[in-house]
Amino acid sequence: QTPRILSIDGSTIRVAHPDTSRYTRTRVVSPLTAGGTTLTVADNNRFADDDWFIIGEIGNAKTEECDVNGAVTRGTAITITNSSKFDHEVDAPATRTFERGIKIYGAATDGGSGTLIASIDAITTPIIDAFNIQWNREYSEYTLITTDTTYSFYFAKFTDGTTDSSASDYVTS
Secondary structure, eight states: OOOOEEEEETTEEEEOOOOOTTSOEEEBOSOBOTTOOEEEBSOOTTOOTTOEEEESOTTOTTOEEEEBOSOOOSSSEEEBSSOOSSOBOTTOEEEEESOOEEEEEEESSTTOOOEEOHHHHTOOSSSTTSEEOOTTSSSEEEEOOGGGOOOSEEEEEEEOSSOBOOOOOOEEO
16 A cells, blocks of 8 residues: 555644555454454454454554464464553454555655655664554554755655555655
8 A cells, every 4th residue: 555644733744544454354353462462353264374463443543553473274263473562352353464564755855766764764673764653542642853854845655564565645744
């Protein structure tokens, strides 16, 4: 998908989340307590080792990103690589996602070549050169440091940590 910058207010850039409505989705059928590593879902079909997914609704304070740990045998179990941070109730959605981070670029001209924002370029974990999508919010937000506010235009790309999306429209600062 191609990201969409919602607004630039001062030095804060807001980016819309990717549309996950057509992504593989299932429901939690047994409560998962914080610290749990085995998620029981209605159907784990189309989930595989190292797939990333979110548990919860986008914008909910306890929505979190997890990844599948190990081979998935068709059924109802998904093993999580790291333990969950929050409790998750029955019927909470578990949605596979391809986008995990956002890269922001600055440019001197509309459509011109972009430079990865220096403060984002300094991020090394968990996704190099990107900030994590904030699934627990209605949109993802990043505040630029002073030296990153010298560009006339900004654009964004989604990334899974390996592959980047197409660039968003350029937005004036």
